[in-house]
Amino acid sequence: MNVLKTEIVFPGVDGASSEGIVAIGGDLSPERLQLAYKSGIFPWFEDGEPITWWSPNPRMVLFLDELIVSKSMRNILNRNIFKVTFNQNFRGVISNCQNIKREGQNGTWITNDMIEAYCKLNELGSAKSVEVWQDDELVGGLYGVDLGHIFCGESMFSTISNASKVAFIALVNQLKKDNYKLLDCQVYNPHLESLGCREIDREEFMSILNVSKK
Template sequence: MPRRIRRLDDTLVFPPSSEALDDPNGLLAVGGDLSPARLLAAYKRGIFPWYEAPQPILWWTPDPRCVLFPEELHLSRSLRRTLRRNAFGLAVDRHFEVVMRHCARLRGDGRGTWIDDDMVRAYCRLRELGAAHSVEVLAPDGTLAGGLYGVSLGRVFFGESMFSRVADASKVALVALVHILRHGRFELIDCQLPSAHLRSLGARDIDRLDFEQRLAQTTNLGNRADIWQLPATCGGLL
């Protein structure tokens, strides 16, 4: 008998991940809202929203889960050369909404992305609460060359999206993020779904149960607000 997707009510309770569908992989629930309380409750369980208008909000917990352990970051020779050239500036949380808007731009196939205005408002609220952060990579003229954003909970960073307008800029953003997280003794970065881009940087898959156990051990740990700073330029990441 096919599994039925649970519709969320006004409580912040999510179904157990064992109820998630195999196809599409990880679809767990539908409905609810994007309030800070619900989003943080979801992330603590390894659940994230992902949908495209006019769909209702869909909540996912795929198995396996793509993660990057900070100590396993892989820097290729070409990326090391990019960092040594020191051509990019770095910033944190200076242009959070702008980073989201860049991530939300239309893909090459002309279809929209899942980052709509409701998503932007929701994550900007998390930023105001100190629970979301952006890493910005700046061109020599100060404009955004690339960046990423995500949610910080305990000692886990849940990466949401990244963009690049210049070659290697999103990779530099991830290197910069790892620089921060190592100082904060973070355990892992949730990359959600695998890609060749992420695998080239050291990301790998772990099974959902392992992922959930790691979250249970780390999302309640304290972290310091003062770690969210970077060298002025990317050469300082080496």
């Protein structure tokens, strides 16, 4: 197992374990986080555990033209019951992602140190959020790391039905306008699959990641 020290470097993702672990240790400094995402790596660990860096194979992604919007979801969007903003309340979004109750999970991997680290990335322009409002109340959203041609989604939340889907669809539509290559969703879950996400080989993901935005 690769153990990171103070030097800000990562081993190649080809050396990841079968579970997708690339390394442990290091810190959550902006410089290390930025290098991680540019290298196809992200942190994922629980409070009290060492920082663990992942690059899973396969990788869950959304090719933007493959977004699935159901008829019922289109009806919700057409009713304009939600207001969507971009990057207006990053801390509110990530804090809600930390606190929201999730089925089958006892806790959260979004530690307080994680929140401060990603808020710093947001201040630097690397991490961004989508907010969904209803009657001036933040009811849904998502956040992730923006690489300029790939958006690396981290987490989303919803306090009322469908609000996180509204955030997801709004993000995808904006990424399409800006000619992004794909939305990185990291690991499989059935909710993401229902929105059109699918798994690809890590090698394919890395080849797309390493192509600069035109």
